[in-house]
Amino acid sequence: MWYLEAVKKIDKAIEQQAIDRQNDLTKPKGSLGLLEGLATRLAGRQGVIKPNVDKIQISVFAGDSGIADEQVSLFPQVVTMQMVQNFVSKGAAITVLAEQYQADFEVIDVGVANPLIETIGVVNQRVADGTKNFAITQAMNKDELQSALNAGQECVMRAENKGVTLFIGGEMGIANTTCATAILCELLGKTASELTGAGTGLDDAGIERKVAVIGKALDKYQVGNNPLKALQTYGGFEIVALAGAYIACAQRGISILVDGFISTTAALAAVRINPQVKEWMEFSHQSAEKGHWLVLKELGVKPILDMGMRLGEGSGASVAIGIMKSACCLHNNMATFSEAMVLEGK
Template identity: 50%
Template sequence: MSHWFEAPLAEIDLTAQQQAEARQGVLTKPPGSLGQLEQLAIKFAGWQGTVIPELIANKTAIAIFAADHGVAAEGVSAFPQIVTVEMVKNFARGGAAICVLAGHHSAALHIINAGTANSVEGVEGVVDCAIAKGTANFANQPAMTDSQCLDALAIGQHVINHVIADDTRLFIGGEMGIANTTSASAVCCALLNIKAVELAGAGTGLDERSIMHKAEVIAAALQTHSVTTEPLDVLRKVGGFEIAALAGAYIAAAQKGIPSLVDGFIATSSALLACRLQPELKPWLLFSHQSAEKGHQRVLAALEANPLLSLGMRLGEGSGAAMCLPIIDSALALHANMATFEEAEVQTEI
């Protein structure tokens, strides 16, 4: 049976990319001297299908997917599960870091309930797509049923097709969910065949003893459920609703011709999952930063990703990705407005 996420993605305009690369070669600077800024402009030219892509900050859509994880019962987080819904309320009130950054950069912010354990009823501004009151505890049973797994992926498709604005030029996915670094670590361990002790990190601030316990919970679950490397099997057995929704959103965005700016460790676990579900996805992804979470560098390396920043952040919410918006806009402004050697009448031959 085929699934919606296996459908073809939009085509990147390779001609526009080549023309943008040629323009970079004649701007008044030594070739390559702007480093990754040059590649940003070239990528956006291909994504937008024009030699001079437009600035994107006020045409950026940010969606935060919130959900809870049954594995929180195993003591793998430094915070109680109620924090998930309390942070959803904080997002709705505009008090979280991502709210400040979204407002500062004029980016649209959407809050999506993919399945919190506690009710968000009456919280204004939350799009309620809840699958269930959190996933099952994967220490004891698979995190999701087959139908829940597919429904969670489809949340991301729904958000891209029906929630964000039609003229969106860039998508940022954020996440919130107590114990979701445990789920993200389990997903990456399975997909990359890495031992849990090598990938599990501090998450919300665990000490070394608690990190070891977290790794043991992950390792035991992977063995108990005989988790394979097949992405839907991995997602169903140890994934999270918000991790699935993010993966679905990345694929759906690429199907509509919208690139995604990937946030930290959990968002990158979703990107890895999405790339396994849709192998043509990678060229539509831009990686924002390397977080302080232990496993992030390993997963970025597996994706051959070269993130723009490394600020020691590990907040999630899409906050690290939002920090890149002024860098992207600066890259596109330089590409559009710098003079060429011919325009500046600069003699380049000795």
């Protein structure tokens, strides 16, 4: 299977040269904090001492999940379709941010349940009319799992042809925090009560109902630490497609900026499937969703921002673009001690 193939190797020699340059800039070593590592890791991935994030791709995968039938979300399933139309009309948070940073944007229908009006701007890679209700049966079969993974790969192939240097994946799907939470419970060995949050804003009673639905499903399937099986059993097509996109980015040498709770769930699944994928990832922010910090801890990563966001769509990652650009700008354009004829304080 393509998703098990090796990822592109990081150019460690170039990365070390970038570190050497960073340490020679006219500042105390380490004084730019996390910005320094952002720049030098990008250098190693891109194979150039002075990296950039000038060409950005933001791709939002949209799909519906059958688990919405269990009343685990405040919103009806039709909202997924309505939000896709909002993306196309450039009225959503993610489209505003994409325009701010002049990023290429696309929304990909991998399984919206309600029929979409044929509209310019929606990429049709439908797997099915939404997944099945995992409270009753597995969310998808093996062929559907493969098709959703392939949708992610094909998205990245389009990005590669445009010379993209940074990829952001987003998602849209009513009830998909329930899907992500169930996947994480299996991959982290946690209970539903430990990881289940409010999602789009459930009250305490709603969260208790969501915990009960997820808990019964975990008892029913007992998938354990099997990422592909967890995706197949609980996933939305949009979560699976994100995991596929992350793996494909690493295989093609495209840096990844991961968004919030659901995207990080897909990232963890991708890393469990193909561990070296992690080398190509940066994590944009810690969301306000309850279980997100545990996933970040499991991955051993420190996010760039903590803004209390929980919107999804790729919005948190897009806010972090400015930080990535600043990291590159400082690394590339500051003078070294020798260039500035400044005496180093060694």
